[in-house]
Amino acid sequence: MANEICIIFMLLTISYCFCQTTDDKKKLFTELFINKSYNKQVRPKNDKDDAIRVTVDFEMSSIHELDEVAEKISVAGYLDVIWWDDQLVWDRATNNDIYYMLVLQDTVWKPDIVLKNGFHKFEELGGSFYYVRVKYDGRISWYPYHVFESQCSIDVTFYPFDDQTCHIIFTIWTYRYDEVEIDSKSKFEIDEYTENSLWAITSTSVQIQRIVGSSEIIFTINLRRKPTYYIVNIIIPLIFLGILNSLVFIIPADAGEKMSYSITVFLSFAVFLTIITAQLPVNSESTSILSIYIVIQLSYCILVLVVNSFQLRIHHRHEGIAKSKIFVFAVKLQRRMCCWRNKIQSETNEKGRINIEDRSAIENASPQKNHNEEAIKWRDVSSAIDFCAFWILIGTDLIITLIIFIHIGVDKSFI
Structure with a gap:
């Protein structure tokens, strides 16, 4: 009986749904x-x-x-x-x-x-x-x-x-x-x-x-x-180029590749600046911090070219030309920093064993020390410039990179 009622209900529903005609x-x-x-x-x-x-x-x-x-x-x-x-x-x-x-x-x-x-x-x-x-x-x-x-x-x-x-x-x-x-x-x-x-x-x-x-x-x-695409294809290569820019001071002056190396890095930064500029609107209301970072790196490249030109000229100077005090100081600073660890280790090993013979040896070494200072060559000055410029450039580059990206992160958190 229940099935018959369901069938009747379905037939009534179907007939009701199809009762509306096109007419x-x-x-x-x-x-x-x-x-x-x-x-x-x-x-x-x-x-x-x-x-x-x-x-x-x-x-x-x-x-x-x-x-x-x-x-x-x-x-x-x-x-x-x-x-x-x-x-x-x-x-x-x-x-x-x-x-x-x-x-x-x-x-x-x-x-x-x-x-x-x-x-x-x-x-x-x-x-x-x-x-x-x-x-x-x-x-x-x-x-x-x-x-x-x-x-x-x-x-x-x-x-x-x-x-x-x-x-x-x-x-x-x-x-x-x-x-x-x-x-x-x-x-x-x-x-x-x-x-x-x-x-x-x-x-x-x-x-x-x-x-x-x-x-x-x-x-x-x-x-x-x-930002994943831009980090991988723009930011990381820029940071690597900044490191490569500092490595020019490791290349020996006699290799003859310092200037060409610096110009290559400079042109690489110029290419990245062109790529980023092409992706940004032309307006003066806002400037990309990344563009400012690249301009700073380009400035570093120009500074490196100037330092390398000056340093190569010093490297090939005649030894008869007198050296100024700042050059002598740069060479002493390089030698002290390079020998600092060895000196500390030597003093630690010899502590408590200094005697009269040692004192006479130190006194006899003083004239030799003065002789070494007088024997500083222009090649030594060139090497000292490379040493100081390398650490100054890589240190300031690291600081600027951290400041810029921390600035982006902190400022965005307050927006």
């Missing part, structure tokens, strides 16, 4: 759009003093591109636009229980929503082949899909560890806010979003405002760059 919908369409003289150019509100409230939800599916040079963002998605049309209302009971119908978007009145901060000229949303869903109570749903290209101001200060904020602004172009107004219940949805390989979405927001008598909605996307 019924044609009749309803004729009634709404022809007999009632529907005019899509007239705002469909019975009370002309009331504004039509339009809900605009944005469902973003992907970020195609964020062009830093052109300061443009391209996103793909569709708008879920909902409003009520008082002229498209029917009684379900007298129309064979028709719940909704689909009509072409050019058949009905639509709010003239446009992308206000678009990168190109104004274009109508949707297309002639798009349909809208009309419900029996006048509720109309419209889903225009588009690739939206909008302007986006780029702040490259912390490139490539930067965060960017882009706005996609839609406005009701013709009607005033007291005629057509965007509903505050509008939402920004990313449920169907496909992750971008270079940018991660940190947050989104929606803001409704009135500008020059019109209602507009602002969809805000907060993005964070994924």
Whole structure:
């Protein structure tokens, strides 16, 4: 008995679902759009003093591109636009229980929503082949899909560890806010979003405002760059080049390769500066800290070229030319620093065993010491310049590198 009741119920349900025929919908369409003289150019509100409230939800599916040079963002998605049309209302009971119908978007009145901060000229949303869903109570749903290209101001200060904020602004172009107004219940949805390989979405927001008598909605996307690619291909090579720049002072002056080596490193930094500059917008409002770092490294390269030129000239000076005190001091400093560990070890081993013979040996060594000071050659001065310049350059380069990247990390934590 129970099975028979279920079968009867299913048959009744099927017959109910298929009771609406094409003729019924044609009749309803004729009634709404022809007999009632529907005019899509007239705002469909019975009370002309009331504004039509339009809900605009944005469902973003992907970020195609964020062009830093052109300061443009391209996103793909569709708008879920909902409003009520008082002229498209029917009684379900007298129309064979028709719940909704689909009509072409050019058949009905639509709010003239446009992308206000678009990168190109104004274009109508949707297309002639798009349909809208009309419900029996006048509720109309419209889903225009588009690739939206909008302007986006780029702040490259912390490139490539930067965060960017882009706005996609839609406005009701013709009607005033007291005629057509965007509903505050509008939402920004990313449920169907496909992750971008270079940018991660940190947050989104929606803001409704009135500008020059019109209602507009602002969809805000907060993005964070994924820096792995730039760390591997730009930052790490830059740090290695900075180390190589210091190694020029290890090459012997007689090798004849010091100047060519320095010029090669200089040109490598220039190439990296060109690569980074090509990826950044042309503006003076913000300057990339990474670009400043490369300029500092280029300055170091120029300083290295100057020091090498001076050092090679000293290396080939005639021994008859007198040496100034600063050169003698540089040679003594190099020798003391190189022999410092050996001297400490020797003093430790001989502690407590100094006798009169040792004292006489030390006294006899003093004239020899003076003789060694007088025997300093220009080659020794050249070697001392290499020694001092190497440690000064590599030390300051390490300090500057740490300061710059710590500055980026600390400043970003307060933003």
